[in-house]
Amino acid sequence: MTDPPVVGASDRIREFWDADASTYDATKSHSISDPLERAAWRQALSEALPLPPASVLDVGAGTGSLSLLAAELGYAVTGLDLSPGMLAEAERKANAMGLADRVTCVVGSASEPPPGPFDVVVERHVLWTIPDPVGALRSWLDVGRRLVLFEGTWGSRRLVHRAKDFAAQTLRKVMRTPPDHHAPYPEDVLAELPLARLPSPVPLVEAVHQAGWHGVRIRRLRDVEWAARLHEPWPFGWLEERPRYVIVADAES
Numbered sequence: 001m002t003d004p005p006v007v008g009a010s011d012r013i014r015e016f017w018d019a020d021a022s023t024y025d026a027t028k029s030h031s032i033s034d035p036l037e038r039a040a041w042r043q044a045l046s047e048a049l050p051l052p053p054a055s056v057l058d059v060g061a062g063t064g065s066l067s068l069l070a071a072e073l074g075y076a077v078t079g080l081d082l083s084p085g086m087l088a089e090a091e092r093k094a095n096a097m098g099l100a101d102r103v104t105c106v107v108g109s110a111s112e113p114p115p116g117p118f119d120v121v122v123e124r125h126v127l128w129t130i131p132d133p134v135g136a137l138r139s140w141l142d143v144g145r146r147l148v149l150f151e152g153t154w155g156s157r158r159l160v161h162r163a164k165d166f167a168a169q170t171l172r173k174v175m176r177t178p179p180d181h182h183a184p185y186p187e188d189v190l191a192e193l194p195l196a197r198l199p200s201p202v203p204l205v206e207a208v209h210q211a212g213w214h215g216v217r218i219r220r221l222r223d224v225e226w227a228a229r230l231h232e233p234w235p236f237g238w239l240e241e242r243p244r245y246v247i248v249a250d251a252e253s
């Protein structure tokens with residue numbers, strides 16, 4: 001009898017996102033469907049990206065929230081993702097919005113990007129789920145001139161954030177309001193991800209430096225935080241908000 005196939009972390013991560021593909025966009029901050037939050041993201045993209053028309057590689061594009069917003073702004077976008085299910089949603093939405101000619105979807109690993117070259121490599125909320133983030137960042141340096149990372153400190157261990165989390169969880173139980181988010185990864189998968197649940201942006205900034213990107217800079221995305229807080233029912237927006245930021249770097253100094 002042959003041994004059963006070994007299911008590695010990346011297979012389990014792909015299965016997780018394939019299973020989440022039909023529900024991911026139900027969260028307003030995932031789909032960027034709220035008009036105010038959409039406007040805040042449009043501003044964040046316009047400030048961080050070179051002027052359109054430029055070519056954008058959106059790594060871990062998912063259901064295409066950022067890709068489609070960038071395509072609307074006039075960019076030529078390639079969305080790369082491990083999950084065929086998530087990308088099928090992105091393609092469906094691109095067709096429905098009449099943006100299919102500006103968005104190309106590629107199923108594949110973040111560490112093996114299409115050759116490009118791209119004017120800019122972007123990601124939103126993806127580096128935390130990559131087992132070798134420095135390796136992935138290096139591979140993006142081979143194909144991109146600018147790097148733009150949209151991230152947040154989801155794993156803050158500050159007393160104020162832990163107290164707010166506890167209050168939100170308790171209130172959700174009392175009010176029978178389910179959390180507006182999918183289930184977390186299993187602990188053994190999380191253990192293989194060095195940038196999961198970051199308490200601060202410091203390890204991410206260090207990873208970008210380590211990968212060889214130049215001129216690393218960071219800016220807090222207060223407009224995105226504010227818009228996300230406003231679309232949640234009180235007090236959940238206030239209790240569950242976390243610092244969000246954009247890191248930008250260049251391939252050449």
Ligand SMILES: C[S@@+](CC[C@H](N)C(=O)[O-])C[C@H]1O[C@@H](n2cnc3c(N)ncnc32)[C@H](O)[C@@H]1O
Nearest residue numbers: 017060061062065081082083086109110124125
């Ligand atoms: C939190 S979602 C973010 C999706 C999208 N960037 C957004 O802003 O809505 C993470 C995405 O990363 C993808 N992903 C996870 N690991 C990956 C890898 N190693 N290579 C490519 N995509 C990956 C998942 O399939 C999922 O679509």
